[in-house]
Structure formats: structure tokens, C-alpha cells
Amino acid sequence: MSCWVTVQDYALRSLGFGERLLPRGDFTLCQQFTLIGSGMIWNVYFGLLALVTGFFLATALAVGKNSANPWLRKPAEWFIFVFRGSPLFIQFFFAYFLFLSLKGLSPFFSPFTSAWLGALVVLFFNTAAYSGEIFYGALLSIPRGDLEAADAYGFSGWSKFRKITWPTMLRLAWPAYTNEAIFLFHATTLVFFSGFPALQQRGDALYYANYFADKTFNPFIPYPILAVYFILLTLTVVGLFGWVNRRLNRHLPTERRTRMRIRPNLLR
């Protein structure tokens, strides 16, 4: 069986297309590369959607936590505390069993018990909490002069936020936010190890890497393949975020631009 046939059979296996049966014995390198790569579709799906949706909630949380009104501040503080103070792994488990019991009450919740939606919701809340804290820190460090200048020019309310506060916040937060994005993609590997079932063995990259390591009892091939994929993904994220960073800082003289320091946070 040539490698091209394997790619045709397994490239979309994680979505349920192609060959149903996973390879059973005599695993070739090609099979391992294809299936683990196929699993990366899920990692990218979870990471991308959680990042995009989480961004908006994070902004709201940061503004809420910075608000003088306790009715806005307290819920934002608690939300951030709960999601940052507990392990993501436990959050996944709790959410899965919560959705499972809610499913008994109403069929509306049945899609939430599968990974594509349930895990996405958890990742969305989780990344919103972490990025919300980053944005909040950035809000606090906006130079006072910028805000005073905005007042002096007659900006107020929404237009001040939209034109002055928010862009400055993003600019200050961006290096830390890049780390958060990298770290979120890494966190997506937890999904299929934490209660959410991989229906018909449609899992993510780590799920397949683990499958091969279990079957061959040889961790030295599948995990390095997984590492290669993730390093490529990390480089892509760094590249994209670096491009946005340059855009956010384009009005500043070169020496004042915030330098990107890639320092992925560890686990959550």
C-alpha cells in the first residue's frame, strides 16, 4: 500500500470520512504521520474557535473587572478566579458530567455532551478568563497621559473606548496574549483524555499518538511526530500574531514598539 493511498484513507479520518478501521499492526511511518496530522484538525478547530469567541468575552471581562460598579466587577472577578484557579482537566470533567445530567432534563443539552460543542464551551470560558486577566492588566497600565489627552480632545464613552482605550490595551497586552494563544492550542490536547468520548475513534492528534504508542509500545515515534506538528502550529501562531503586533504598533517609532517575547505559559 503506497503512502498516497494511506493519505486518501486516513487524512480525514478524525472527521469520520475515509477508512473506518484504524490500522491494527505493522504500522508504517506514513500511517502515523497521516493519522496524527488528521487529528490536528480537531486541535486547530478547538483552538481557533475558542480563541476567536473568547477574545470578545475576554474584552468584556476585562472591562467588567475594571469597572467601578460592583454588580459588574464582582461577577467578572469571580468568573476569572474560578477558571484561572482550577485545573482545566477538572473543568472538562465537571462540565462533561454537568452536561450529562442536564441532558436528562432537556434534550437541548445533548449536543453539549459531545466534544465538538461541550469541550469548545469549556475552552471558550477558560481562554476568556485567562485573556481577560491579561487584558485587565493591560487596562491598568494604559498611560494616564493617553486617557487625559483623549478627554482633552473631547472623546468620551464608547468612542473613547473604541478609539483610545481598546487599541492601547490590545497593544500592551499583545505579547502576553500571543503566549495565551499558543498555550490554548496546547490545552486542546486534553479534550479527549477528560471524559469527552472520541466517538468511533475520531480523536485529536494526541489521541492518535497515544493510540500508536499503546499499540506499538514504542513512544519514540508517535510523540516526536506530534511534537513536529505542534511546533509547526506554534510557529504559525507566532507568525500570525507577530503580523498583528506589527500592525498594532505601526504608528510608533521603531524603538518604542513592544517587542514580542515568546514565552508560552505552561499548563493550566
Added chain:
Amino acid sequence: MFSVCTDPSVLSAPAWFACYLTTGKLMMFYGSFGVVLLLLAITAPAALLFGFAAAAAARSPFVPLSWAGKAYIAIVRGVPDIAFFLFFVIALDQGFEWVRHKIKCPDWDQPIRQGNDFVVCAAAKLPLSTSPQWVHETYGFFLAVLTFAIVFGAFAGNVLFGAMRAVPRAQMETAEAYGMSHRQTFWRILVPQMWVYALPGLSNLWMVLIKATPLLFLLGVEDIVYWARELGGAKTARFTDYPHGDWRMWYFLALLIFYLAFTKLSEVVLSRIMRRLSHGQATAAGEAQRRTAGGPA
């Protein structure tokens, strides 16, 4: 445990819960919190040691050693940590068995990797197949601790390497001007001063380490996650005196609250330590303390 618990089916709700929460199985669950704390107590110093060695190596003037240190620090970045956990547990186990195999069975002529099997002679098996259950469990726990120490050692190495570079150059130059050797400068000037720069990173690392402890479950240790899944599942009256529905949600809620309390407590303690360490240091925090104490501006 209590004498009233002999027939739980007739008890009222509070008494039923008092009896349920003190059954032997639940005691195992409480014990597994001890496993988590034990893991933290062993892993934190071990990881710090690994990290210190890595950071010291990365600063070494001897180039291959410096490369080795930097490679170790860099290697865990960019790849999900959980992949390292899953990888190291098998890799370490096979590594140990391979070394023992080479020592104990030198005249073994078959290949170790036969297709999908990893075959070593019986004397090299770890733990020996004749050893009692607790040896197997301890060995599993030991592998998990080592894995955690390796992965978190690289993170700690990263933090300590940064902290070593943050110590003002002038301090080192003064030491050299006084005629101290490289080794003396390192131990007497650099190491005592680096902690205040390392502490924010290390406290972050401690939080991360706490939140990584549930991954013990993936390494095959019977930890709190294992017991929460085990005990929370629906129980029928045929198998237990305390039948209940699917309570896994509530068990994981309890774990969630446990972790929240633990991280909150750590945060409070660490901020106190930071305040004490900043005392008299030439950092922004130290300067602020000096001002509030009424020192000259």
C-alpha cells in the same frame, strides 16, 4: 464507622450522609488527596533542583554543557506538556528496563523490540513480576514524580536562567574586581541575589504545578480523579449499602472547589513571601516598601 451505620437504608438524610462520607471507599478518596500533596512535596524541590542544574549548565563557560542546558530548557516549549507526560512515563520505564537488561542479562541474544513488543529478560523487569502490589504502585508513583520533575525542571530552569540574568551586572563585576573566581562569584553573589527575581516566575510555576496534579490520573496513578470517577458513578443496591445515582458531577465539583481553595491559599502565602523577600532589595517593590516606611525619596 459509627454504630448507627449498620443499616443505612433506614437512616434519615443527614445521618445517611454522615455514614456515607465515612465509608472505607471514601477514606481511600480522602487518602488520594494525600497522594496529591505528597506528589507536590516531592516534585517541587526535585523540579527546582533539576531547574537549578539546567540554569547553571546553560550559563557554563564550557560550550557543550551550556548547549545541553539550553536544549533541555528549550525542548519543552512549543510542544504540549501532556504529550511529554505520556511520553516520559513509557520512555523512562523502557529506559530503566533496558539498562537493567544490559547489566543483568548480558548473554541474551534476541532483539529487545520484537515487532510491537518490548521484551526484556525476566530479571530485568521493573518491578519484578513476583513483587507485591504495593511495589507496583510505588514504582508507578515514582515514575510519575520523575516525569513531573523532568518537565517542570525545564520550566524552572527557564525561570532561574532569566533570574540569573536579571541580577545587576555591576554586582558581578564588583565581585570579580575583588578577585573572586568564577565559582565564588556564582555561589556567593549570584545565587543569593537571584531569588527575588525568580520568585514571581517560581510562584507562577507553583500554581501551574498544583493545576497539573490531576494529570497524575493519565500516568496511571490512583489519584483523586480516579477515585472521583470510581465513586461518583451510579451504584445500585445490589453492590453497595449506599445506592445513589450518577454523582460524578458533584465529586468533580468538590475537586474544583478543593483546587480553588488550594490555589487561593498559595496565592496569599506567596504574596507574603514576596513582600518579605523584596525587603531591602533594589527592585520596584523594595523601593515602594522603603518609601512607605518613611525612607528618603
